[in-house]
Amino acid sequence: MNLADEIERLSALRERGLLSEDEFQRAKTRLLAGEAGFAAGTAPAAAAMNSLRRSRSDRWIAGVCAGVAKVLGVESWLLRLIVVVLALFGGTGLFLYLLLWLFVPNE
Numbered sequence: 001m002n003l004a005d006e007i008e009r010l011s012a013l014r015e016r017g018l019l020s021e022d023e024f025q026r027a028k029t030r031l032l033a034g035e036a037g038f039a040a041g042t043a044p045a046a047a048a049m050n051s052l053r054r055s056r057s058d059r060w061i062a063g064v065c066a067g068v069a070k071v072l073g074v075e076s077w078l079l080r081l082i083v084v085v086l087a088l089f090g091g092t093g094l095f096l097y098l099l100l101w102l103f104v105p106n107e
Contacts, residue, residue: 006031053107054100062101 007028014024055066058076065083069076086093 003031052104054104056107062097063106064097064100064104067104067107068100 010019010024010027010031013019014021019027052071053067054063055070055076056063058066060080065079066076069079072079083093083097086096
């Protein structure tokens with residue numbers, strides 16, 4: 001769906017009384033500014049995955065945990081602890097870490 005179709009849908013919602021004038025103006029401004037995730041063509045999850053990079057400054061081995069922590073908004077030590085625990089119980093943490101090391105690019 002293109003930008004004109006999205007604005008037309010918003011206008012129809014406003015005419016039916018489902019959107020107030022203020023809500024309509026805010027939504028239209030977001031669309032025109034390209035901030036409306038799906039309308040702009042990128043889902044929030046896709047944007048997060050595209051921003052995933054291995055850290056160069058906060059790294060112990062390859063920077064995978066720090067990079068994932070930055071995207072998730074948590075501390076890197078917490079992810080390091082989770083990876084170690086998963087590595088001790090079945091090797092899943094080590095497997096995931098190696099996959100991310102191979103496929104996630106550096107900053």
